[in-house]
Amino acid sequence: MAEHGAGERFSSVEVVDELVKLLQDLTERPRFGELPGRRSGARAGGDRGIPLVCLVRGTKAEGLLQALQAHLRGAHPGRVPHAYHRFAEPGDGVPEPGAVEAVGSVLVRVARELAHGANDRHGKHEFRRFELVYWLMNQRLDGADPESAATLLTRLRERDLARRSGDDLKDVLDDAAGTAPWWVRLVVRLVPSFLFRAKLRGLVPGSEYRWLLRQPYLAPHDPGTFIGFAERLTSALVPGQSAEPREDTGQLAKLLVNAFLEDVRRAYRRSWWRIRSARRTVYPVVLLDGIRRDNGGYAVLKTINDVRNDTGAFDPLVIISGSAKVPPDAETTAEREPAPVSQASHAYETWARKLATDSRARRPTAWFLPLQVPDVTVVRGEVPPTATLSVRQPPVWSRTPVLAVVVLLLLASVATVGYRHVRDVVTADERWRSEHCGLARDNPDAHTVRRIGDDCVGVTTGPVPLFGPADDEDLRRFNNVQDLIVRQNREVRAAHERDPNRPYATVVYVSAMGTGRDVLTSNTARLVGVAARQARLLERTDSDEPLIRVLLGNAGSTMQHGRVVAEVLRTVLERDKTVIGVLGMALSSKPTRDTITVLGEVGLPVVAATLSDDAMPTASRMYFQISPTNDRQAQVAARHVRSAYPGKRGVVIVHSSDEEDSYAANLRLDVALRFGEQGLRVREEPYRPVSVGQGSDARRLGQGLCDVGDDEVVFFAGRPADFGKLMDGVSAGCKSDPPMLLAGDDVARYAADDTLRGQHPEIPFEYVSFAIGAQGCAAATEMHQTLRELVPEECEGDANPSLDGHAALTYDALYLFVHAMIQLGDIPVSPGHIWKEMSDIGGARALSGESGVIDFGDGQVPIDKFLAVLRVADGKPPTVLASCGDYPNRHDVDLRRAPWCPTTPR
Structure with a gap:
């Protein structure tokens, strides 16, 4: 040393x-x-x-x-x-x-x-845990005595009472009890005993008995009771009667030290x-x-x-x-040389x-700091x-x-506590209802939805409430379809109770719900398709026919709260094992992509109805979509223009400047690429969309399109709300001689609405659609037949929900879950099994749906999926100009494949 x-x-x-x-x-x-100390950069943990x-x-x-x-x-x-x-x-x-x-x-x-x-001076130091352990180790008990446990219990109870009340108070209580009524004497005798036994069992938080049963030394849960463990500690410090043969002395010493330190902590x-x-x-x-x-x-x-x-x-x-010398071993190495x-x-x-x-x-010296004192x-x-x-x-x-002073102030305010308490309860209840979309605390859905701004976000077994100004008729139609699904869910539960052998599952419809007109109409159309598919299942009675309950989920008007919904579904899935997947989705955007990713992490397959961003399938391997990609619609649009308008030499791509809208950004790039491949020169005109919240300048851009050359075609890659403003601008500038307009698939919602479509009848336009609707639900298909019976008022309305094709897409999305459940047979229905069956849809096992043939091949997007180019003129319902892909369910329109269609071999 x-x-x-x-x-x-x-x-x-x-x-x-x-x-x-x-x-x-x-x-x-x-x-x-x-x-302790003032060490710079010291963390709150780890090196404390x-x-x-x-x-x-x-x-x-x-x-x-x-x-x-x-x-x-x-x-x-x-x-x-x-x-x-x-x-x-x-x-x-x-x-x-x-x-x-x-x-x-x-x-x-x-x-x-x-x-x-x-x-x-700064507070009394008490050592209740250490005193208990030390007291137990000093108790002399005969291990062979069968009454040793009872003896120790009596000593513990007497010690506890004496420590808490003192001998003088005990005598006073005994004297008072002698003159008290019998029931008071009974309470005085029983309550301390019950309280003491509750302490021994660890039922009283903060007690030394509870701590002793939970500390890490000497396996306190052996033999399983406090008294049993306490007996093991007795005699450890009694002279001539050590516990050394029974217990490890090192562990006993650690127990003493830990009890002492815990009291200080x-x-x-x-x-x-x-x-x-x-x-x-x-x-x-x-x-x-x-x-x-x-x-x-x-x-x-x-x-x-x-x-x-x-x-x-x-x-x-x-x-x-x-x-x-240097403790703990009196040895000094170079590493432990005292400073x-x-x-x-x-x-x-x-x-x-x-x-x-x-x-x-x-390390045995981890906490030692040796210091050398000079020889002074x-x-x-x-x-x-x-x-x-x-x-x-x-x-x-x-x-x-x-x-x-604080206590006096509190006492002075006691008179108002009652009133304030009632007021606070009422306020808290109102706040709860406001935060949970108007639902009371006892409503189970109140715990899975919450209001964020004007959006009611989450998942519900009932209808999704919407906030904010809305067109009364559009809102009524939307709520009617929600109520229809809620009623059918009750019928599904009843059918399952009648025949528990029928395959039964829950699918969650998640979309962007809000009070904007285009959002309301699109969700109405999609929910109509879901309701129609669910109704078809209810018509069946065989024991092998699936039953599907549909929950409704809102991720915000622009899918901005999709992660919240995904986390809600994570908790729902823990208590409801019938949930097997998610369908719907809306808006090909970054929030939607993030939502799909989190849902995949939760373990739920997602079937999107209308998403078309080329990169969307990379969000999750458990993702599938019914619609074709933006690249495919860009190919069809470019080849259609080259075939139908051979004199066109250029394309003006009008697109949203919002990079968060991955649909518009991706479609713009695909259109530029595919039109360029057809030999058309490409130029772009961006606009500020409604979604950014600063007002759209699409109307101004629409007026500027009047200068487009006769040899150019305008392709609109954006959302319906902005397309309407663009049409306003074109009408204001050159409605007598408008440019040739071609739009992406999202404009199908605009074209399906009689009111919107009829605002500018003098301006014809064409658009790409992923499915073909039918005016008045008149098509001879199972979905349209069901719609005529289920929602006849919708088929006759101005905003026909089936006309934009979205109903057919969601109908097929739910059909994928139905098909997977049927294929499973006797195999238990689970998200993983459903995903596996969906992955096998392709080739000889391809499905013929309402929106065309669904063949995933080895991927997540249908191969050679149907889409069509439609034209709107004079404000009348759209007519088909050309189509690509198989659409075997419709014979009322000419859907022969155009000779120029791009084809992906199956």
Whole structure:
């Protein structure tokens, strides 16, 4: 080991000064958190801790710890809580004390000194857990006595009552009970007994009994009761009757140390109801002087180190030892060479940086900070206090006078508490309803929906409420279809109860719902398709015919809250195992893509009806779509223009400038590529869309399109709301000679609405559609037949929900789930099995749907999927100009494949 006198020459004053500065850093408790000192960059966790400061000094400096004690006692404005214990010099022939005896004897003295009134300036220190463990270890019981458990229980109950009430109060209660009615005497006898037994079973939070059953040492759950575990601890410290043959002494010692440290932790635990904890602005100090290997001192420090390694908890306690050699093994390696006292602060910084690694590795010296004291003479009382300790005053709000004022103010306000409570309850209920879309707390759907702005976001078994101004007729139609699905869901449940053998599952329709006209009409059309498919299932009665319940989900008017819906579905899936997937989706955009990704992570397959962004399938391997891609519609549009308008030499792509709208951005790029391949020159005209919230300038751009050359075609890659404004601009500028307009598939919603379509009858336009609607639901297909019976008023309305083809797409989306359930047969229905069956749809197993043939091949998008080019003229319903792909279900229109169609081999 290092020589005591090694290093620089220091005076006793300088040595004590350095140590007092270190003490100031270690004892000062921060205002927030529990990290001592002022170390720059210190984290709130990971390297938290106070070291075991081991002062290695020679004989001359034996009074060093007593000098430090004097500084602790004389701190300004009051003493630092501390305890001083000096280990006795071992005599000749005296055996070395065991670990349990050494730890127990030291800690009981330290606990008593810390609990002394002199140390309670900042709050009393109590050691309930340590006292219980120490008391149990000092109980003498005969292990062979069958009544030992009852004896210990009686002693515990008497100890508990005496500790909490005192003997004087117990006598008063006994005297009062003697003159009280019988039922009072019964209560006085039974209530303490019941309360005590509840404590023993760990049912009372914060009690020492509960803690003892949950601490990590000696397997407290063996044999399974508190009394059983307590019996194992008895006699551990009784002279001549040790528990050593029964229990591991190292574990017993650790239990004692952990109980002691836990009491200190609890005293310093911050919480709003523990005001006294805030008064503690310094950490207590324990001075252990004269420690040696053969007097138990090293064993005490080693046990503390091991417990800290085991628990990883922050112990608000400063422990300083004094010894002639380096604890805990009296060995000094190069790595553990004590740092000079002059470098105490630097040594502390170095130790703190290594603590996290050393403690996780459970190093036997992880918490030790050895410091070498120069060979100077230190005598208690002879070292002038050049450096002094200071104690920060407690916060003003924690002081007794302030608390008294607060209590008086609280008492003064009692008269108004009743009124305010009722008012707050009413306000809270109104706030709850407002935050949860008008639903009461007892409504199960209130926990799966919440209002965000003007959107009711989440999943519901009932209709989705909408907020904000809306056209009354459009809103009525939308709500009618929602109510229809809710009614059919009840019929589905009833049918399942009648025949539990029928395959039964739940599918969630998730879309962008809002009060905008185009949003309302598109969701009405899509829900009509879902309702029609669900109604077809209800018409069947065979035991192998599936039944599907449809929940309604809203991800916000622009799908901006899709992640919220996905997380709601994660919780719904945990309690409702019938949920097998999601259908719908709306708006090919980044929020929609993110929603699909999270739903895939949840484990739910997603079948989109109308999405067409080329990159959408990469969002999740559990994603499928019914519609073709933007690239396919761009190919069809370009070839149609080249065939139908051979004189056209260029294309003007009018597109949204909103990069978040991946549909418009992707379609723009695809159109530019495919029209360029057909030899047409390409130029672009961006506009600011309605969705950005600053007002659309599409009308201004529409007027500018009047300058488009006769040899150019205008392709619109955007949303219906902006297309309407574009048409307004064209009408204002050149309605007598408009440019040739061709639009993407999203304009199908505009074309299906009689009112919108008829606003500018003098301006013809063409558009690409993913399905062919039928005026008045007149087509001879199963979906249209069902619609005529199910919602006859919709088929006759001005905004025919089937005319834009979206009903057919959602009809097919739900059909995929039906088909997968049928294919499973006796295999249990689950999201994974459903996804597998959907993946197999292709080739000989391709499906013939309402929107065309669905053949996924080896992918997630239908191969060679049907789409058509339609024309609107004179404000009349659209007519088919050309089509590509197979559409075997319609014979009322000419849907022969155009010779120029792009074809992907199946």
